[in-house]
Amino acid sequence: MSQLRWDPLKYHWVIIATDRARRPRDYMVEAEKGEITSCPFCYGNEDKTPGEIFAIRPHGPANSPNWRVRVIPNKYPALRIEGELNSRGYGLYDVMNGIGAHEVIVETPDHDRGLADLTPAEITDVLIAYRTRFIDLRRDARFRYMVLFKNHGSRAGATLSHAHSQLIAVPLTPPVAATEMKICRDYYAGKERCIVCDLIHFELASGDRVVKEFDNFVILTPYASCFPFELRLYPKQHSHDFVLLDDNGLAELAVALKDMLRRLKAVLNDPPYNFIIHTAPPMQQRLGKPDYWGSLEYDYHWHIELVPRLTQIAGFEWGTGFYINPTSPEDAAAFLRDAEI
Ligand SMILES: [Zn+2]
Numbered sequence: 417m418s419q420l421r422w423d424p425l426k427y428h429w430v431i432i433a434t435d436r437a438r439r440p441r442d443y444m445v446e447a448e449k450g451e452i453t454s455c456p457f458c459y460g461n462e463d464k465t466p467g468e469i470f471a472i473r474p475h476g477p478a479n480s481p482n483w484r485v486r487v488i489p490n491k492y493p494a495l496r497i498e499g500e501l502n503s504r505g506y507g508l509y510d511v512m513n514g515i516g517a518h519e520v521i522v523e524t525p526d527h528d529r530g531l532a533d534l535t536p537a538e539i540t541d542v543l544i545a546y547r548t549r550f551i552d553l554r555r556d557a558r559f560r561y562m563v564l565f566k567n568h569g570s571r572a573g574a575t576l577s578h579a580h581s582q583l584i585a586v587p588l589t590p591p592v593a594a595t596e597m598k599i600c601r602d603y604y605a606g607k608e609r610c611i612v613c614d615l616i617h618f619e620l621a622s623g624d625r626v627v628k629e630f631d632n633f634v635i636l637t638p639y640a641s642c643f644p645f646e647l648r649l650y651p652k653q654h655s656h657d658f659v660l661l662d663d664n665g666l667a668e669l670a671v672a673l674k675d676m677l678r679r680l681k682a683v684l685n686d687p688p689y690n691f692i693i694h695t696a697p698p699m700q701q702r703l704g705k706p707d708y709w710g711s712l713e714y715d716y717h718w719h720i721e722l723v724p725r726l727t728q729i730a731g732f733e734w735g736t737g738f739y740i741n742p743t744s745p746e747d748a749a750a751f752l753r754d755a756e757i
């Protein structure tokens with residue numbers, strides 16, 4: 417029988433439709449072929465992008481070859497860096513200028529290798545670029561939140577097939593992040609415990625949804641997954657902020673992230689996916705609100721959320737906010753655990 421499951425971290429109900437029980441092969445689509453036309457992210461094409469913001473390169477000047485990871489402004493940014501916010505009311509509405517930063521992290525100079533194919537040392541470089549850009553953008557008081565995400569495959573929104581991720585700094589806290597932070601704060605207020613730490617303890621004890629456990633990280637399928645093969649990567653030790661990881665921590669995270677991506681690739685034939693890093697916002701002082709951030713350091717637990725794009729959102733989901741997931745997270749975890757990588 418199907419089950420309705422409640423997610424205490426997201427405050428939503430999901431229908432796990434086990435009657436339909438779809439297996440990995442039911443989702444298989446042909447792997448996408450990358451475009452072969454000239455690619456601005458490729459090695460040697462550095463002059464085809466806006467000037468770089470940050471790069472990891474052993475030697476040589478900016479915007480020259482020899483880089484390992486390169487961060488550039490998005491050529492078609494959703495938000496612009498220059499100007500004032502000018503937040504104002506407009507009748508019942510609220511409006512502000514489209515101020516923000518929109519950066520692209522090119523993960524490798526090699527066109528034909530995805531993030532899953534890079535070595536742990538190369539993925540560590542990508543994570544160092546993430547951390548560096550988070551820290552730098554947090555210095556700009558106009559930005560209230562940084563969204564670091566990856567679109568892999570055109571069906572997940574990637575317009576270029578060359579491996580890259582994006583970082584958008586926005587002038588307000590996105591509702592998804594605000595809701596998550598409120599849930600964590602409310603739970604802590606009642607129990608003086610982090611809800612994610614409690615969840616990790618329970619999941620490790622249960623084991624049904626554990627894909628892989630490392631010394632300091634764990635990969636899980638969420639109990640109330642909205643989508644088939646949805647994944648979470650958590651640090652096992654409590655920490656509210658991704659940027660607090662030192663280089664050793666990033667190297668360990670790179671191993672876990674690669675493991676997660678390799679399993680996904682093996683089980684679902686390199687599916688399109690999105691991942692996002694959910695971490696604490698820049699904790700700026702808010703005028704007249706001295707205790708604005710309250711217990712955030714203790715109640716919020718950073719993590720990575722990954723959703724493979726295997727199904728379409730249809731009328732029922734769109735109209736109700738209820739999702740129907742045709743593969744139980746327990747089955748998904750078993751398939752991913754058994755993957756040969
Ligand atoms: Zn390329």
Ligand SMILES: [Zn+2]
Pocket residue numbers: 610611612613614653654655715716717
């Ligand atoms: Zn925690």
Ligand SMILES: [Zn+2]
Pocket residue numbers: 596694719721
């Ligand atoms: Zn989250």
